[in-house]
Amino acid sequence: MKNRFTAILSLLFIAGILGLIYLLMMPQWVSTDDALLSEYSTKRALEKVKVISENPHFVGSGNHKMVGEYLVKELQKMGLETQIQEGTTLSDWGNLTKSKNILARIKGSNSSKALLLLSHYDSAPHSYSHGASDDASGIATILEGVRAFLENKTPHKNDIIILFSDAEELGLNGAALFVTQSNWAKEVGLVLNFEARGSAGPSYMLMEVNKGNANMVKEFTAANPSYPVSNSLMYSIYKMLPNDTDLTVFREQGKIQGFNFAFIDNHFNYHTAQDDIAHLSPKTMAHQGTYLVPLLNYFSNSDLSSLQSGDDYVYFNTPFNFVSYPFSWVFPMVMIAVFLFLFLVFIGLGKRVLVFSEIGKGFLIFLGALLVSGITAFFGWKLLLKIYPQYNDILQGFTYNGHDYIGAFVFLSLAISLLFYSNSNSENKTENYSVAPLFIWILINFAIAFYLPGAGFFIIPLFFSLFMLAYFVTTQKTNPILNLILSIPSLIILVPFIIMFPIGLGLKILTGSAVLTVLVFGLLLPTFGSFPRKGFWALVLFLISIGFFIKASFNSGYAIGMAKPNSLLYVYNADSKKAVWTTYDINLDPWTKLYLGENPKDASELNQNPLFSKYKSGFTYSVEANVIDLGEPTISFLKDSIAGSQHYYKIKIKPNRQVNRYDVFANENMTFYNLKANGATALDQKGSLYERKGKKLVSYYVVDNEPLELQFSIPITDVFDMDLMESSFDLVSNPKFRIAKRLPWMMPMPFVLNDAVVIQKRIVPSNGIRKTENLKSRNLTPKDSLTVNIDTLITK
Numbered sequence: 001m002k003n004r005f006t007a008i009l010s011l012l013f014i015a016g017i018l019g020l021i022y023l024l025m026m027p028q029w030v031s032t033d034d035a036l037l038s039e040y041s042t043k044r045a046l047e048k049v050k051v052i053s054e055n056p057h058f059v060g061s062g063n064h065k066m067v068g069e070y071l072v073k074e075l076q077k078m079g080l081e082t083q084i085q086e087g088t089t090l091s092d093w094g095n096l097t098k099s100k101n102i103l104a105r106i107k108g109s110n111s112s113k114a115l116l117l118l119s120h121y122d123s124a125p126h127s128y129s130h131g132a133s134d135d136a137s138g139i140a141t142i143l144e145g146v147r148a149f150l151e152n153k154t155p156h157k158n159d160i161i162i163l164f165s166d167a168e169e170l171g172l173n174g175a176a177l178f179v180t181q182s183n184w185a186k187e188v189g190l191v192l193n194f195e196a197r198g199s200a201g202p203s204y205m206l207m208e209v210n211k212g213n214a215n216m217v218k219e220f221t222a223a224n225p226s227y228p229v230s231n232s233l234m235y236s237i238y239k240m241l242p243n244d245t246d247l248t249v250f251r252e253q254g255k256i257q258g259f260n261f262a263f264i265d266n267h268f269n270y271h272t273a274q275d276d277i278a279h280l281s282p283k284t285m286a287h288q289g290t291y292l293v294p295l296l297n298y299f300s301n302s303d304l305s306s307l308q309s310g311d312d313y314v315y316f317n318t319p320f321n322f323v324s325y326p327f328s329w330v331f332p333m334v335m336i337a338v339f340l341f342l343f344l345v346f347i348g349l350g351k352r353v354l355v356f357s358e359i360g361k362g363f364l365i366f367l368g369a370l371l372v373s374g375i376t377a378f379f380g381w382k383l384l385l386k387i388y389p390q391y392n393d394i395l396q397g398f399t400y401n402g403h404d405y406i407g408a409f410v411f412l413s414l415a416i417s418l419l420f421y422s423n424s425n426s427e428n429k430t431e432n433y434s435v436a437p438l439f440i441w442i443l444i445n446f447a448i449a450f451y452l453p454g455a456g457f458f459i460i461p462l463f464f465s466l467f468m469l470a471y472f473v474t475t476q477k478t479n480p481i482l483n484l485i486l487s488i489p490s491l492i493i494l495v496p497f498i499i500m501f502p503i504g505l506g507l508k509i510l511t512g513s514a515v516l517t518v519l520v521f522g523l524l525l526p527t528f529g530s531f532p533r534k535g536f537w538a539l540v541l542f543l544i545s546i547g548f549f550i551k552a553s554f555n556s557g558y559a560i561g562m563a564k565p566n567s568l569l570y571v572y573n574a575d576s577k578k579a580v581w582t583t584y585d586i587n588l589d590p591w592t593k594l595y596l597g598e599n600p601k602d603a604s605e606l607n608q609n610p611l612f613s614k615y616k617s618g619f620t621y622s623v624e625a626n627v628i629d630l631g632e633p634t635i636s637f638l639k640d641s642i643a644g645s646q647h648y649y650k651i652k653i654k655p656n657r658q659v660n661r662y663d664v665f666a667n668e669n670m671t672f673y674n675l676k677a678n679g680a681t682a683l684d685q686k687g688s689l690y691e692r693k694g695k696k697l698v699s700y701y702v703v704d705n706e707p708l709e710l711q712f713s714i715p716i717t718d719v720f721d722m723d724l725m726e727s728s729f730d731l732v733s734n735p736k737f738r739i740a741k742r743l744p745w746m747m748p749m750p751f752v753l754n755d756a757v758v759i760q761k762r763i764v765p766s767n768g769i770r771k772t773e774n775l776k777s778r779n780l781t782p783k784d785s786l787t788v789n790i791d792t793l794i795t796k
């Protein structure tokens with residue numbers, strides 16, 4: 001290879017390999033023809049997504065019922081008998097609702113344990129999500145997969161249960177109902193759950209296991225899906241994040257293991273009005289199908305009773321296969337790398353091809369590149385948030401132009417790295433400099449072996465870079481072609497993480513991408529370091545980076561299909577008889593300003609009883625509004641009596657309008673025992689104490705306008721101090737308000753109670769009459785009765 005072509009050919013080679021990795025990761029092509037009925041067809045699956053996601057179908061909405069009926073019909077069309085499981089559950093974090101699971105069962109010839117295919121059919125409330133990705137995509141994948149399976153009369157030993165669960169979005173209530181109350185749950189050996197946290201990109205396999213993953217990894221490998229995308233590091237990270245899915249309930253409550261298949265790219269569409277069929281990537285849909293078909297065939301015939309394991313495996317995918325090996329190999333592999341490294345350095349020093357002073361300089365250069373790239377990305381992103389304050393509107397933390405920023409910072413980091421190495425103009429220097437990144441990678445792998453063995457496979461690229469050094473030390477030459485070939489494992493194993501980290505965890509960790517870029521650059525140093533005219537190439541990469549920044553800047557605003565999330569609520573306080581408009585928005589826009597005006601007040605007073613929201617959003621601004629007659633709820637105390645040291649209550653809250661949600665708050669000093677909400681006790685409750693965090697007692701998502709009945713006792717020494725928020729999600733459609741339509745480049749903000757008409761009301765125990773009667777019946781003296789009444793007065 002001629003020297004002046006080295007750089008361009010190397011860059012082309014690297015780009016080619018990366019392109020291949022990208023193309024081979026998931027299906028790249030979706031047929032628009034009608035496939036044979038015996039085949040799984042993404043096109044047919046997408047047609048079902050279209051029907052289900054026609055309209056938002058959150059629990060309690062009319063469309064939710066219609067979707068349920070449609071799914072029953074679809075299952076019956078395939079000749080399956082359906083069952084409806086209906087019941088009220090109260091999730092561990094206080095979310096109450098009545099859910100309706102849709103079930104069907106296909107008998108196997110000799111079942112060991114049943115295989116459960118799972119997906120939820122409710123869409124997210126509050127934000128007009130059409131639920132195309134989340135989770136019509138999963139439902140449709142299962143419907144189409146089972147259809148083809150039955151069409152082929154595929155022989156199978158195990159029973160197959162189909163569960164279209166309800167109320168996943170509210171608190172995994174449907175899954176909880178199935179796991180705790182269905183007899184079928186006890187027979188389930190494995191769950192395949194199809195989910196979404198975005199609307200595009202590859203679907204990742206994420207395991208939920210009780211202890212070790214070894215048998216699950218082996219069985220997944222044996223099932224042999226065409227495009228497995230997964231690795232044990234992602235599983236470790238997934239475990240640390242608050243991303244609960246229905247499968248979590250299966251694992252925690254039922255000790256049942258399973259595989260999640262979830263796509264996460266284009267996070268900005270998640271739970272928004274943009275989660276519609278137009279934004280769902282067909283390739284992603286096809287990817288879900290490539291998991292379901294082979295796994296359904298395999299697991300409907302395999303032994304599902306032996307998937308538990310005490311051991312853990314490291315695993316990762318390559319474009320060609322799915323690799324796995326025991327956790328117990330991680331540390332020995334690190335030790336082998338240490339010895340190999342020390343041996344090579346020793347030989348190199350002995351042969352005088354490695355020199356201490358040059359190795360030392362290599363450390364300064366490499367750490368400099370790492371530091372400067374990391375700091376640039378860290379403060380760069382902070383600066384961008386100042387220049388474009390609208391980025392804060394997107395709570396998911398990944399902006400519409402987020403991919404451009406990943407490109408921008410990756411190329412910037414490469415440019416910085418090349419600049420740092422611009423004085424390494426000989427092979428010899430470059431090889432001396434490559435000792436530093438190898439050493440840093442050994443340290444990283446040491447840390448991984450002890451703290452994050454799931455990332456144990458990060459040692460593999462290091463071995464290949466050690467081989468580059470080995471070749472140099474033994475021959476005193478470098479071979480550019482060999483170096484490029486030895487760089488392939490780094491490209492396959494490490495580069496995807498540079499992109500995946502910010503897509504998965506948000507742009508706030510762009511610094512991580514920048515640092516990882518330099519670390520990978522370090523492993524490929526024998527290639528990059530051999531570039532002549534590094535200053536020139538740094539400039540080229542820098543210009544590419546600038547190009548990405550410019551592109552991002554052009555797409556920094558809002559547009560149709562890339563809408564600004566905003567929020568508006570009308571809150572009426574039934575005690576003070578005052579009303580306000582309020583919002584969660586940081587940046588008001590022409591629509592919110594119509595109601596909040598130019599100078600709204602701070603809304604912190606409204607946050608005294610904080611409503612749950614994923615990103616802990618509170619109300620930001622409020623302004624006084626006209627009082628509109630709404631019909632406040634009737635709160636009646638069906639029971640209000642004392643026995644021993646406990647005060648017993650039964651409270652019924654009945655709506656006097658169409659409502660969707662009740663939030664009940666109680667002073668943190670109140671301790672609740674034996675709490676039942678519409679007859680349900682908390683899922684995780686042990687003993688009689690009702691555990692809660694903060695002031696929230698219960699959030700009830702109303703179905704069919706059914707009242708809320710709360711039953712509990714509190715110690716008589718506790719002061720009764722409770723509040724109610726009653727919400728309907730109809731602010732925009734309610735004729736009493738005549739709210740202007742949002743502009744086409746706006747949409748309701750997700751993850752918060754939005755577009756709602758809210759009535760706040762104190763929950764105040766009835767007057768002393770019933771209480772006195774109770775006291776009389778228990779032969780208490782008037783003095784006792786007086787104390788109790790004074791208590792009641794104080795609480796008012």
Ligand SMILES: [Zn+2]
Nearest residue numbers: 134135195196
């Ligand atoms: Zn979902």
